[in-house]
Amino acid sequence: MKFSMERATLLKAVSQAQSVVERRNTIPILANVLIEAEGETVQFRATDLDIEVVDRAVAQVERAGATTVSAVLLHEIVRKLPDGALVSLTEDSAAGRMTVEAGRSNFSLATLPKEDFPVMASSEYTANFSCKASVLRRLFDKSKFAISTEETRYYLNGVYMHIADGEDGRALRCVATDGHRLARIDAEVPSGAEEMPGVIVPRKTVGELRKLLEDDDMDIAVSVSETKVRFATPDITLTSKVIDGTFPDYSRVIPQNNTRRLEVDANEFAKAVDRVATVSSERSRAVKLQLDEDRLVLSVTAPDSGNAEEELAVAYGDEKLEIGFNAKYLLEIANQVDRENAVFLFNSSGDPTLMREGSDTSAVYVVMPMRV
Template sequence: MKFSIERAILVKAVSQAQSVVERRNTIPILANVLIETTEDGVSFRATDLDTEVVDRAPAQVERPGATTVSAGMLNDIARKLPDGALVSISLESATGRLSVQAGRSSFSLATLPKEDFPVMSTTEYTANFKAPAPTLRRLFDKSKFAISNEETRYYLNGVYMHVAQTETGPALRCVATDGHRLARIDAALPEGAEALPGVIVPRKTVNELRKLLDDDEAEIAVSVSETKVRFATPTLTLTSKVIDGTFPDYTRVIPSGNTRKLEVDAGDFAKAVDRVATVSSERSRAVKLALDEDRLVLSVNAPDSGAAEEELSVAYADEPLEIGFNAKYLHEIASQIERENAVFLFNGSGDAALIREGGDTSAVYVVMPMRV
């Protein structure tokens, strides 16, 4: 195997691949990246047995072949090479080592046999469709903050992607919840997604997926089965096992009878919550919302460190209400809102609040109250 590749292309490809590699591995081959060359270019494949990423890059290939080498080592070397360098990579048949050369720098790296590298098996996908990158980015970015970190409730450790029936017809929906807050985001159902089985996409996969979605012009090919999900562009493929569990019936916790309506500038509200929460040593300290006619007072009382209060002009015409929330949760939800106004719908001080982006019902958030 022998090929030449531009340093910038190598850095991007190897960093994409090695990001799925776990830092601590009991199986040595899982710390490696599989390098495979064809006449068209080179691919870099890495896996942790649950997630696999393949990055294809253009290269000048002299001799096709394949081997595996430490992903972290190759990534570090590529980053430290001079900008604009042309990197020559070859497998030395005599020693079995990988030679990396650029300018006056040369490295000889230990390899492991390509036959030992575990390649994630291909599977028959029950649904195959394409979706614009901005659509998928919105679905996952606006829901992932609510993913649970509790390992005991493993079925909440991801984003539930499924087809949902709405008032305007079927939609592609992503939902995440940790039991304290919930995010439900809808998008138009892409052609071919009608047979999509509901799957829970793991947190790590959601974070890796973000790298595929930066190009606003890209179309992402999505394939889903009961056990796997795959997202692909012409140069990058991310395949992942889905969480083997049943996502709870989230519709039961979305309130439908909340009638007390508050409209507030989302940016001002997020900044105000952040400011008053500063006096608390605990980010989870409750912030109290005191509502009166067109007036909202945010306050935090932390006996050990102090107190804070801020008043906002809002649109509110219902009965006075006092309700408390986790300051971190409120700030995270308010930060998701892209439209100018956030709409809060309340029932009572002990009931969950529903939050929307203006009149848009395609993004809905729920947050449970706290005692204050």
């Protein structure tokens, strides 16, 4: 195998591959990227047995072939090569080495046989549809902050993507929760997705998927089965196993009868929460919200370091209310708001609070209160 490629193109392909590879693994071949050169394209394939990413790039292929080499090592080498360099990769199968050359730089890397590389079995997908990158990005970006990191509740370690009944009919919905906060984001159902099975997309896959969604206008081909999900652009295919578990009935924790309505400038609110939380060394310290007519007072009391208080002008016309929240959770939810105003709906100081982005009902957030 021998081919040449521009450094920037090679770096993009290799960086996607090396981020999937697990740094610590007991199977040496899983640390490698499978490089396959044929015709005018080169494929870079990496896997951790749960996720597989395939990146295709145009190259000047002199001799077709395939081999595997350390993904992290190759990425580091290419990253440190000068901009604009033409990189040449040559495999010597007899010696079990691959040479990487660029200008006066020359590296010789150990290879492992391509036959040992595990390729993820292809699945029969029950639903295939196309979705704009901007739509998928919104669905996952706005929900992923609420993914649980608790390994014992493994079924919460991802984003639940499914078809559901929304406020305006059927919707493609992403939901994530860790028991303390919840995010529910809706989008229009793409053609072909109506019969899609509900799947829990793992946290790592959500992170890798983000790299495919940079171009707003790009169409992403999505395929879903009971056990796998695949996202594909013309250059990159990301295939992942889904979490084998049942996502809880989240609709039961979304309050329906919260009537106390607070409307506040989302940006000002987030900054104020961040400021008053500064006095607390613990990020989980409660921020107290004291609501009175058109007035909100945010306060934090930290016995070791001091107190902080800030007042905001808001739209609120209900009876007085005092309620506390984890500062970190409040900030993360406030930072999801793209619109100017955030609308909070309260019931009492002990009940879950609902948050929406202005009049938009396609994004709903729930946060549990804390005792203050």
